[in-house]
Amino acid sequence: MTFADILLLSGETLLMTVLSTALAYLFGLPCGILLNVTSKNGLKPCKWLNAIVGLIVNILRSVPCLIIIVLCIPWSRAWFGTGTGEWYTILIPLTVCAFGFVSRMVEQSLAEVPAGEIEAVRSLGATDFQLITKVLLPESKASLVTGAAVVAVSIIGYTSFAYNIGAGGLISGIYTYYTRHTGDYLKQSVFWILIAVVVVIVQLIQELGLKLAKKIDKRRILK
Amino acid sequence: MIEIQNLSKAYGGAKEKFVALHDVNLKIEDGDIYGIIGLSGAGKSTLVRCINLLERPTCGKILIDGEDLTSADKKRLREIRKSVSMIFQQFNLLQQRSVLKNVELAGELHKDAERKARAKELLETVGLGDKLDAYPSQLSGGQQQRVAIARALMTNPKILLCDEATSALDPETTKSILELLKELNKKLGLTIVIISHQMSVIEAVCNKVAIIDHSEIVTQGYLQDVFLSPKEPIAKKLIYAGKINAGFRGEKFVKLVFDGSTDKPIITNIIQECNILLSIIYAETKVINDKIYGQTIFRLPYYDEDIEKLSAYLNENGVKFEEVDSDDFC
Ligand SMILES: Nc1ncnc2c1ncn2[C@@H]1O[C@H](COP(=O)(O)OP(=O)(O)OP(=O)(O)O)[C@@H](O)[C@H]1O
Ligand SMILES: [Mg+2]
Numbered sequence: 322m323t324f325a326d327i328l329l330l331s332g333e334t335l336l337m338t339v340l341s342t343a344l345a346y347l348f349g350l351p352c353g354i355l356l357n358v359t360s361k362n363g364l365k366p367c368k369w370l371n372a373i374v375g376l377i378v379n380i381l382r383s384v385p386c387l388i389i390i391v392l393c394i395p396w397s398r399a400w401f402g403t404g405t406g407e408w409y410t411i412l413i414p415l416t417v418c419a420f421g422f423v424s425r426m427v428e429q430s431l432a433e434v435p436a437g438e439i440e441a442v443r444s445l446g447a448t449d450f451q452l453i454t455k456v457l458l459p460e461s462k463a464s465l466v467t468g469a470a471v472v473a474v475s476i477i478g479y480t481s482f483a484y485n486i487g488a489g490g491l492i493s494g495i496y497t498y499y500t501r502h503t504g505d506y507l508k509q510s511v512f513w514i515l516i517a518v519v520v521v522i523v524q525l526i527q528e529l530g531l532k533l534a535k536k537i538d539k540r541r542i543l544k
Numbered sequence: 545m546i547e548i549q550n551l552s553k554a555y556g557g558a559k560e561k562f563v564a565l566h567d568v569n570l571k572i573e574d575g576d577i578y579g580i581i582g583l584s585g586a587g588k589s590t591l592v593r594c595i596n597l598l599e600r601p602t603c604g605k606i607l608i609d610g611e612d613l614t615s616a617d618k619k620r621l622r623e624i625r626k627s628v629s630m631i632f633q634q635f636n637l638l639q640q641r642s643v644l645k646n647v648e649l650a651g652e653l654h655k656d657a658e659r660k661a662r663a664k665e666l667l668e669t670v671g672l673g674d675k676l677d678a679y680p681s682q683l684s685g686g687q688q689q690r691v692a693i694a695r696a697l698m699t700n701p702k703i704l705l706c707d708e709a710t711s712a713l714d715p716e717t718t719k720s721i722l723e724l725l726k727e728l729n730k731k732l733g734l735t736i737v738i739i740s741h742q743m744s745v746i747e748a749v750c751n752k753v754a755i756i757d758h759s760e761i762v763t764q765g766y767l768q769d770v771f772l773s774p775k776e777p778i779a780k781k782l783i784y785a786g787k788i789n790a791g792f793r794g795e796k797f798v799k800l801v802f803d804g805s806t807d808k809p810i811i812t813n814i815i816q817e818c819n820i821l822l823s824i825i826y827a828e829t830k831v832i833n834d835k836i837y838g839q840t841i842f843r844l845p846y847y848d849e850d851i852e853k854l855s856a857y858l859n860e861n862g863v864k865f866e867e868v869d870s871d872d873f874c
Contacts, residue, residue, distance in 0.1 A: 441636035
């Protein structure tokens with residue numbers, strides 16, 4: 322395994338992670354907003370809608386990721402022409418896997434916005450839509466960013482399943498390496514280097530997320 | 545003008561119904577600084593939140609300049625909310641926005657192109673022209689409340705509702721915020737409704753007051769009438785609470801009320817001319833609407849002839865007095 326190989330694998334993993342996270346947020350953010358807004362203490366409580374959406378999210382979250390990946394193969398095949406074997410065939414299943422998680426994370430972040438702030442802006446004559454765009458989202462931005470970092474880290478974990486559909490990436494690379502060197506893989510420096518790269522990527526995402534969140538958060542500035 | 549008619553509000557479902565307001569009727573005239581006072585849980589916040597329909601009443605009407613809020617549609621309600629602003633105990637500024645952006649917000653909501661200039665102007669008015677780029681977490685409580693006031697004024701309101709707006713502030717800062725409110729009332733003709741559980745706050749700025757107790761308005765009227773001759777037990781409790789030693793329980797008192805109509809030294813004269821020795825239990829002067837009012841409470845003289853002399857003297861001089869029971873005060 323050469324340096325270029327490692328770079329390629331890392332690139333695949335990063336691409337999978339970033340794209341799936343982005344896609345999961347594309348759908349999960351609106352869904353999380355919907356869950357928050359329709360909840361009992363939300364802007365527009367709506368029991369049945371909240372229950373239905375909540376149920377879908379819960380079901381998606383309780384199906385193990387590997388099962389979702391298998392279920393999504395026909396879908397990928399229809400869209401990409403192939404359901405396995407390419408790095409992008411993991412995108413749909415990862416997005417589906419993370420979607421429920423993202424929805425709940427977003428719902429939770431929005432719930433942290435103090436009710437008093439919402440009320441104050443409502444008393445100025447804001448519409449519900451304005452309350453979402455001007456209060457809920459901006460006021461929870463730090464929490465949303467932290468949440469996104471957590472989601473991205475778990476999606477890196479999910480990219481392990483890329484091995485099962487031959488979609489590549491670092492983690493499946495490590496596993497493949499093991500299958501080829503079952504006798505002495507623990508003694509191979511390449512094996513450890515690959516693991517170190519995964520750890521560094523995870524740490525990087527986590528640190529970047531936290532740093533960014535801290536930077537944009539205006540709540541706790543030293544006086 | 546705000547007219548509240550037969551307003552009731554119940555929380556919870558049929559099973560655990562809690563009546564927070566019961567058949568409230570109030571009339572608040574333009575230019576009033578109207579105080580609403582009551583103990584914790586009496587329903588003050590509920591009442592004031594009904595005035596801009598943050599809380600929807602169970603029944604009854606809220607008329608603002610004759611228009612019933614409860615039958616306004618959503619769009620109209622947002623319009624009306626522009627003319628009825630509100631400030632809160634916890635200030636409720638958006639933490640992620642700078643001071644200037646917080647004040648501009650009201651303009652953003654209503655697509656006001658001049659919002660930046662106006663926000664700056666209002667921040668000057670409240671004395672924070674040098675804090676435009678600060679964030680709420682960098683300000684003291686008093687400064688945050690000033691920002692909240694500026695924000696509330698952005699929509700050009702006719703009415704400002706204040707729910708315990710000074711309760712989180714120290715006495716000195718409270719005073720300065722109340723001064724600011726008074727000034728806005730004079731300068732802009734702003735009608736102000738002040739909710740508080742502190743007598744001193746109401747006393748400092750209001751011209752009228754209502755007392756709310758256990759979900760009902762117990763009494764209402766001009767400040768001097770309610771404060772100088774409280775009649776209902778809750779009114780007496782609120783006004784004299786803690787001021788008179790509980791050790792006097794069971795005794796008879798006389799209360800004199802001076803309303804500035806005599807300039808004789810009444811107390812001195814009672815002692816010197818009527819030869820009655822007084823033991824004063826409580827005395828104070830209040831400045832209400834720029835007039836000085838005073839009241840003195842002392843023990844009822846022991847001998848009947850002294851009591852007669854005393855009442856003759858007071859009647860002669862036109863000083864209001866009444867015999868009161870110590871239990872009302874302690
Ligand atoms: N959303 C709610 N659901 C149920 N009960 C409520 C709700 N809001 C208020 N109450 C009840 O209504 C009563 C009046 O509450 P309110 O907040 O108006 O009191 P308050 O006079 O403002 O008291 P405080 O001085 O403590 O702020 C309280 O007993 C409270 O428990
Ligand atoms: Mg209250």
